[in-house]
Amino acid sequence: MKPLVRLYYLVEYAAAHTLLQAIAVLPLRPMLGLAHAAARVSFLLMRRRRRIAIDNILGAGICTDERQARRIALAAFQTFSVMLVEANIARRRFTAANWADHVALRISAEAEAALRTPGQGLLVATAHFGNWEVMARAVSMIKPVCAVYRPFKNPYLDELVSANRSGANLRLVSRKRAESPTRLVRALADGEILAIMMDQHAANGRVLVDFFGRKAWTTKSVAMLHLTARCPLLLAFALRTGPLRYEVHAIGPVAYERTGDRERDVLAITQRLTRAIEAFAREHPEQYMWGHRRWKVRPEHAAV
Amino acid sequence: MKRDEIAEQLRDLLRRQDELDIDVDAITEDTRIDGIGFNSLSILDFMYEVESRFGVPMEVGDLVEMEFVRDLIDHLEEKLAR
Numbered sequence: 001m002k003p004l005v006r007l008y009y010l011v012e013y014a015a016a017h018t019l020l021q022a023i024a025v026l027p028l029r030p031m032l033g034l035a036h037a038a039a040r041v042s043f044l045l046m047r048r049r050r051r052i053a054i055d056n057i058l059g060a061g062i063c064t065d066e067r068q069a070r071r072i073a074l075a076a077f078q079t080f081s082v083m084l085v086e087a088n089i090a091r092r093r094f095t096a097a098n099w100a101d102h103v104a105l106r107i108s109a110e111a112e113a114a115l116r117t118p119g120q121g122l123l124v125a126t127a128h129f130g131n132w133e134v135m136a137r138a139v140s141m142i143k144p145v146c147a148v149y150r151p152f153k154n155p156y157l158d159e160l161v162s163a164n165r166s167g168a169n170l171r172l173v174s175r176k177r178a179e180s181p182t183r184l185v186r187a188l189a190d191g192e193i194l195a196i197m198m199d200q201h202a203a204n205g206r207v208l209v210d211f212f213g214r215k216a217w218t219t220k221s222v223a224m225l226h227l228t229a230r231c232p233l234l235l236a237f238a239l240r241t242g243p244l245r246y247e248v249h250a251i252g253p254v255a256y257e258r259t260g261d262r263e264r265d266v267l268a269i270t271q272r273l274t275r276a277i278e279a280f281a282r283e284h285p286e287q288y289m290w291g292h293r294r295w296k297v298r299p300e301h302a303a304v
Numbered sequence: 305m306k307r308d309e310i311a312e313q314l315r316d317l318l319r320r321q322d323e324l325d326i327d328v329d330a331i332t333e334d335t336r337i338d339g340i341g342f343n344s345l346s347i348l349d350f351m352y353e354v355e356s357r358f359g360v361p362m363e364v365g366d367l368v369e370m371e372f373v374r375d376l377i378d379h380l381e382e383k384l385a386r
Contacts, residue, residue, distance in 0.1 A: 121364060181342040182368050189364045205345040224348040228355075229364040260356045262349065 013156035020164060023088045028243060031085045039081035043074050046291075053077070053290040060212035062285045075286035079130070079240065086244050087133030091167065093244075096141045103138035103238065107250040114232040114253055115142055121188030121231040124250075125222045127199035127277045128289035133165060135238035135248055136195055140169040146187035147195040148221075150175050184221075188229045198222050198270070199277050201296045207263075208301055209271045212278055215297045223269035227258055235273050237280055240287060251276045305384050310358075310377050317353045321346060333374035340373075360384065 001009075023031055043050055053073035054066065063069050094102065105112060114122050122143065126132050136145050149165070151174045152158040162172050173183060187194045199211075202219040209218050226233040232253040238246040256269050281288035305313075311333070318328045323346045331340060342350065354376070355361055360383040370376050 181338055181344050181347040184344050185348075185364055186368045189368045205343075221345055221348075224345060224352065228348040228351050228362075229367070230361075231364060258352075258356075262352050262356070 009154040009156050012154050013160060016157055016160055020088060020160070023085055024092065028086075028089060031089070032082060032243060035081040035085045036078050039078040040074070042081070043077045049291040050077075052293055056290045056292075056294065057285065059214065059295070060282075060290075062282065072285050073290055076288060076290050079287045080289055080291075082240070083131045083133060086131060086240075087137070088164065089244060090134045090137045091164065094137050094141065099138045099141045102244050103134065103246045103248060106247045107234075107236070108252075110253055111232075111234055111250045114234070115139065115193075118143075119191035121191050121229065122193045123188065123222065123225050123229070123231045123233045124193050124195045125198045125233065125235045125273050126195060126237060127197060127235075127281070128292070129199075129277070129280060129284070130238040130240050130287045131246060132195075132197070132238060134244075134246055135236065136170055137167060138238075138246070138248065139193060140167060144169045144171075144190075144192040145195055146171055146173055146184075146192045148173050148175055148184070148197070150197075150200075184225060185229050188225070188231045194225065194231075196222050196225075198273060199294070200292060201294055207266050207270050208297070209267065209274045211274050211294065212282075214295050215301055216274075216295050217297060218270050218274055220266045220270060222273065223266040226254070226256065226269060227262075227265055233269075235276050239284060249280070305358075305381075307377060307381055310380050310384075311373075313357060314354070314373070314376065317350060317357060320353070321350055323349070331373060333372065333377060335373045337370055337373060337376065354380070358384065 050073060053076060054069045057063065057069040057072050058066070062072060090102070107115070114120055126135070136147050139145060147170065149172050152161065166172055184194055196219070198219050202217045205220055206217040207220045208215050211218070222233070225231070234250045234252040235254070236248055236250040238248050241247055254269070254272065256265065258265055315328050315331065318324060318326070318331065318340070324341055326341045351362060351367060358380055360380055362379070366379060370379065
């Protein structure tokens with residue numbers, strides 16, 4: 001690692017560490033005020049990210065007016081900022097006795113049975129919506145969670161954030177770190193929840209699906225795990241309803257019978273889940289993370 | 305189906321795996337499955353194809369218990385004999 005890069009990484013680490021310490025000592029309300037202010041500042045300073053968010057909102061047809069798209073984009077920045085704060089607070093506050101005071105499960109009886117059956121592996125697809133961290137923390141009080149995550153380039157920051165996001169019943173598995181190829185299936189075999197984000201651009205192991213009327217490369221991991229491990233599959237989100245108050249909504253268990261044509265099966269499942277993500281993001285656009293370059297598709301693949 | 309036929313079918317499926325760059329003929333019954341060169345996704349692709357080719361469903365527990373190619377052949381041989 002070059003000395004200047006190392007210095008930059010250490011400064012980034014120190015800033016993140018200080019922020020996490022501050023969140024740990026300040027009460028919730030002032031922290032939420034700071035989170036909103038930080039989101040406004042970020043929105044002003046991060047011009048490229050802001051532009052991506054506004055363009056994505058317009059391109060998705062959420063609205064047609066630039067000013068309205070800007071308002072939604074700012075709200076989405078605030079959702080993300082609040083997520084960081086409340087995820088950290090949830091880490092310290094949530095216990096097996098009190099998590100349900102903060103997080104309500106609005107899921108079908110069948111989904112809840114899969115969640116509450118000991119030893120039953122459960123595959124949960126999710127998206128950058130509301131507060132995925134709080135959702136993982138809450139359901140880990142019911143069943144152990146193994147969450148697949150994309151590591152930061154900064155190894156110091158990655159270690160800090162990973163430690164912060166993990167918990168007694170919540171472990172993180174890096175998407176990039178070389179481990180046993182069966183590690184994800186093993187989590188399901190061990191009766192854990194295997195949680196995977198499926199709404200970011202996938203550079204490999206992917207399938208092309210329609211998302212808001214445009215083609216988007218999407219991971220096929222969720223579909224392949226469902227087809228191979230045959231575990232119940234849910235698509236779940238945590239919708240924020242107030243300060244440290246959430247509702248977990250889930251679609252499923254999704255049941256899909258194999259046809260014997262792998263590519264066809266993967267496309268069908270991934271498209272179905274992606275449509276559900278789209279519907280939820282359309283309903284609550286201010287809680288979706290729009291500042292991501294989701295549609296990185298070459299022109300020859302772009303036609304829907 | 306005989307054991308060597310199963311092994312040959314598995315080699316054929318491995319040759320069809322686009323994402324694998326391996327010498328399939330070097331794989332023996334003593335080869336560790338996690339030493340073949342799979343990643344967490346390509347192993348699922350392979351298992352899907354194994355199930356489709358042999359018509360033998362595999363439980364999630366079976367997948368993680370298999371350590372060597374021999375274990376996979378044993379499993380298929382046993383299921384196909386039923």
